[in-house]
Amino acid sequence: MRSVRIWFNKTDTAKYISHLDLTRCMVRAFRRTDIPLWYTEGFNPHPHLVFGMSLPLGVEGLYEPLDIRLNDENYPLQRVIDELNRVTVPGIKFIEITEPQNKPLEIFSADYSAQLVGIDLEGIGEKIKEIIANETLTYEKKVKKGGFKTINVTENLKNFEVTEENGGVLLKFNLPAGNDFTVSPVNFCNLLTEKLCRDDLLWRITRHKLLMKNGADFI
């Protein structure tokens, strides 16, 4: 048995596949290949798949990790990628396969970009900068025990940048995305459109990579 980490992207319509549905979708993709996936040995055997960090519904991911185990240690690694790409669904592409260096629990934050889509975007970038500089953005999150917890976006927001070009607005930022604590990029962006009083605008949010606490890339 050999543990490997597969990196894939999830873009276009595939960004609307929920995390739970993605698991099923991946298992079926493997079943359409000859990849010797390792199955658990219980009464009801199922393949062992571990996703690094779930993607929020509607957010694209460009470099997402998926850990699997192979039964046949000699199965060529590049073939795993080729086979999966042969049978994959529109919007999901497999990029590369590596030996896992870090544990999924070490994932701490993620780099995102968010593109604003819509008309009359003139000056919106400046307004967003003002909001970030002068206001504290928070939202309420349901917690498992019941009740709500206030999440402070502003104090967790890192490396925030706004660029305006060709009449479009692009944000880049880093937010916590870990097992213990996560700030939703979707809620962050929606808070901005709320403050802008523009419910006609659409965000295209992309997760570029996952990082660890020390700021290094999760690999």
Add this chain to the structure above:
Amino acid sequence: MLKTKIESILPLVQKPARYTGGELNSVVKNKENVDIRFAFCFPDTYEIGMSHLGMKILYSLINSRENYWCERVFAPDTDMEAVMREKDIPLFALESRDQLADFDVVGFTLQYELCFTNVLNMLNLAKIPLRSKDRGDSLDIPVVIAGGPCVCNPEPLADFIDAFQIGEGEEMMLEFLDLLNEYKKQGKSRSEFLKAAAHIEGIYVPSLYDVTYNEDGTIKEIKATNGAPDVVNKRVVADLDKIFYPDTFVVPFVEVVHDRVVHEIFRGCIRGCRFCQAGFWYRPIREKSVETISEQSQRLACTSGYDELSLCSLSSSDYTKITELLEELLGWAVPQKINVALPSLRIDNFSDELKEKLALVRRSGLTFAAEAGTQRLRDVINKNISESEILDTCRKAFVGGWTAVKLYFMIGLPTETDDDVVGINVLSQKVVEEFYSNPDKPKGKGVNVSAGVSSFVPKPCTPFQWEPQDTREELKRKQKLLLDTCTSKKITFRFHNTDLTFLEGVFARGDRRLSDVIEAAYNNGCTFDSWDDKFKFDTWLQAFETCGLSTEFYANRRRSYDEVLPWDHINSGIRKQFLICENEKAKNAETTKHCRQQCAGCGSNKLNGGKCDALSQNMV
């Protein structure tokens, strides 16, 4: 523009993957290279529609033609519909996200009567005029067609549908589209096309038939006009081994009701249960060979990645080579970790050999359709199973480790007395006792007998098509009687909503005057009627009142054998005289042998050139 608009609302709705398309094996073509665009509409949500085998077959069939493109459309869920209406987004097809008005054909499959308002709602969302007569005489507005089991009696939807496809679609569909393609190229009018289409076997164009009524509201005459055939024959395909079957299924991302490879092993049913519309409608019997089923299933499993294969038919254990089939399928399925499911098994031929094979399959629930509580009533409905067979099978199942059994019953069957109703309790109790008489019963575990009790709806094309349906009050009384006479905590009852059943009964045997009622109810907010929480019974009653029609006339009235029935011009292949004879036998609790024991002469083989698989096996 529409695509961006759609994208902008996806974050606002539940399970957006139901509206994005892009699933594995969904078909995207370049519309510039396509002659005919077909929108296959399922008038219920994605989860239900994507479970439907007929849609998978016709989707692949139409797309197998390079110049035709079939796309899927489902009824948007209520949250999606609200946003679509607010943002003025028309109903669109999943593959291209183009609006339905851009299509050549909009085709609905009618699986149950209570979906009729959804058909209207989808047409309305698509901005297509609801009534055929309002669609002009050009072919620019999509031709609206419908098929599926409900077209056994298509009349209630007659005003909304341009053409019905009666019976099996594998051949008729392409003939219909070929004709449309030809007529469109020649610049012919809508009415010219429909008149010509009426001559394709199985195509019923309701606007070409005039219906007149007697003073008492019954039908006086159904008259074909414009050269349309007097009687439309149900279309039947001859050979299931040679007929088209898909190589691929569209594999949904979200979980749908039936999310697996499905394979139909035969059509028709040899049993002749007198209440069962499907049992007669899908005749004659045609079996698919073990080799074809195995080969096609394996290909489907391979192209889908599904880990479950379900065999589908009206009574799987009546497939002549069922043991051989299971052996063959399990041969490749088990090593590939594919679970084989075999629903619709009968109690009386649940052989030990079959049980042994089924033991290799992952255990699912055990369900028996006893249908009635007493032997007399089971004889009336020709459900040829005995109490000892039911109890024997349950005993074997309990010995095999099962602790839960589901039993299906009906109340409101013709000739039913209170003794028959209470008989449901008596039988269920005997099943409970069977469990406790098993010396090896698992320690500390009780038994759970779940009795699903639905209410009988008399359906066209069955020997009971003339029978009155029990009133709602009577059905409610019988439900209460069951609860009152049940003494065991091991038995749980599940009932059907009697109001829903009643409306189903009205539409099952309704005539085309009901088109007005459906439109009135729809205009007053009725959609998703089959969903208990969305069903507005009072609105429906109001609609009947507005249109001056009586629900009791359709549901609770006994018809005489010589009354002209609204579906008399639709030929299911079953002879009326046979149905009358079966009805008479029912009154005397006389049973009819199943088709392999003795051909009862239903007549359905006539539509298939005299061939019926039950018949040929009988003669061998």
